[in-house]
Amino acid sequence: MKNRAPWHAPGPNRRIAVLAALLWLGGAAPAAAHFQLLYTPEAALPQSQALPLALVFSHPFNNGYTMSMGEPEAFYVVSQRGAEAVRETTDLMEYLEPVMWSGVDTSAEAFVANPPRRVTRSLGDYTFVLTPAPYYEEQEDKYIQQITKTVVNVGGLPGAWDEPLGLPVEIVPLDKPYANWVGGVFRAVVLAGGEPVPHAEIEIEYLNHEPQIDQRRFDPEARVTPPQSSFITLSIRANALGEVTIGLPKAGWWGICALDLDDGLMHNDRDLSLDAVLWVKAADMTR
Amino acid sequence: MIWRDSVFAFALLGMYSGAFAHTPICDCYDNGDDTITCEGGFSDGASAAGIAMRVFDSSGRILLEGEMSDRSDFTFDKPDGNFRVEFEGGDGHLIQIDGRDIEE
Structure with missing residues (x-):
């Protein structure tokens, strides 16, 4: 999944994606990374909703472009009200609704979910976890599966935001993913099999087109324009302890993806890149 | 866990002078069965177990007293008429929640 570009898209959308990208950047060839979104508008909720x-x-x-998802293998939320409280897991698969989701140039199969408020009724942290179906990346002739976490807090009472969830691969926060000022940094540790991954390959992208869930699309209007293609997907390495530190220069959601953390996994007789994604939200300091 | 529909009322202590390392947090919701549940804790994740809870009527008379459970919650029968709930976090860490803000 290293620096996958939009022209990797299979089918007729490929040329459109290439053309749009070239026009957009005035002829430069941008590189963009696949990211599994697990999006909700707000990460720090003053009250339950x-x-x-x-x-x-x-x-x-x-x-x-947007790539079609298969039926997720798992979709649930882990909640904890306070650091000493019991952790609870609520399965969310029943709330999945398949939809067609529009990107700027393409549309693809995706899912939305509207769990009732009772699911997020209490104070505390809610870590949403998605294990999507493996996605076949034609260009690289392999599968990609990104186990994704998004952490939401209700009411300011923290829970298990800094605890591993025992996933095969995951990015474990060292800072609260939902409480970050613009201009600050966010730190995390990359784990595979519960152990830190030294020098893990990391990609970072800003959610530049806000999802509009009701319209099943991304906002066509970009928030920022990169000066050059290197700024689209920021590629870094974890340190020797598997720790990652990123800056947060703009309000909104930032995706962190640790690539290919498995040890030779296969799916349908092809390589499977098992990735870990964590979403982090930054907020402006305003009155 | 079985949850009941409820409406959320939330309060943070922000009105007292002094510097608090840990902000007390408390919210209450109406269970829809003539009971109210309040949850509490501190911004560092510390438990509110044992924190004193009081319920007053509109004249300031104490209707009932109790404390947060080991799960940092406190459930009581919904009083008739207006009431308010107080979460006594110690050292001036007092949160007051008006019963009219606790909606079903």
């Missing part, structure tokens, strides 16, 4: 969710496989920065 029902949370709309969108599960979309896309390129969050340039939104060149």
Whole structure:
């Protein structure tokens, strides 16, 4: 999944994606990464409310095209009200609704979910977890599966935001993913099999086109314009302890993806890249 | 866990002077069966177990007293008429929630 570009899209959308990207950047060749979105509008909720969710496989920065998702293997939320409280898991598969989701140039199969408010009724942290079906990446002739976490807090009472969930691969926050000022940094540790992954390959993208869940699409209007293609997908390495630190220069959602964390996994006789994604939200300091 | 539909009322202590390392947090919701449940804790994730809870009527008379359970919650029968709930976090860490803000 290294620096996958929009022209990797299979089918007739490929040329459109290439053309749009070239026009957009004035001829430069952009590189964009696949990211599994597990989106909800707000990460830090003053009070409980029902949370709309969108599960979309896309390129969050340039939104060149959106890729079809299969039925997820798992979709649930882990909640904890206070650091010493019991952790609870609520399965959310019953709330999945298949939809066609429009990117700027393409549309693809995705999912939305509207769990009732009772699911997020209490104070505390809610870590939404999605294990999507493996996605076949034709260009690389392999599968990609991105186990994705999005952490939401209700009321300011923290829970298990900094605890591993025992996933095969995951990015474990060292800072609250829902409480970050613009201009700050966010830190996390990349784990595979519960162990830190030294020098893990990391990609970072800003969610540049806000999802509009009611309209099943991304906002066609981009929030920022990169000065050059290197700024679309920021590629870094974890340190020797598997720790990642990123800056947060703009309000909104930031995706962190640790690539290919498995040890030779296969799916349908092809390589499977098992990735971990974590979404982090930054807020402006305003009155 | 079985949840009941309820409407959320939330309060943070922000009105007292002094610097607090940990902000007390409390909210209450109406269970829809003539009971109210309040949840509490602190911004560092600390439990509110044992924190004193009081319910007053509109004249300031104490209707009932109790404390947060080991699960940092407190459930009581919904009083008739207006009432308010107080979460006593100690050292001036007092949160007051008006019963009219606790909606079903």
